Amino acid sequence: MPETQNTTHTRTNARGYPAEKARQGEIILRKPWMRVVFIAGLAGCVLLVLGIRIAAGL
Template sequence: MPNECNCHQRRVHFERTDAARGLSRRKARQGEIILKTKWSRAIFFAGLFGGIVLMAAVAIYLGIFG
């Protein structure tokens, strides 16, 4: 029938491509941030801090905090 759902076929295809990459579907969804070196930690936290400073500067400029 042309209107049959092929959801199972799609799921199997995605599982195969994930397995080919070496990741299970569960591990791929975890979103774990791995900061092993000092430089990667410094860049990550500098970006977080910079974003907060930028938001505060824009808020002061727009007159929300000032």
């Protein structure tokens, strides 16, 4: 029975993009609304953590 697994060192994801090129990428926010959504998501994470800590302390 022939091998069906990829035995090369370059692994690809479901879309066929090499994993080596996907690592250590940069976040490109080209439009102003993308920047707003990204910053709001980061701020939301911080506020969620603070809210949970405050609620747990009460």
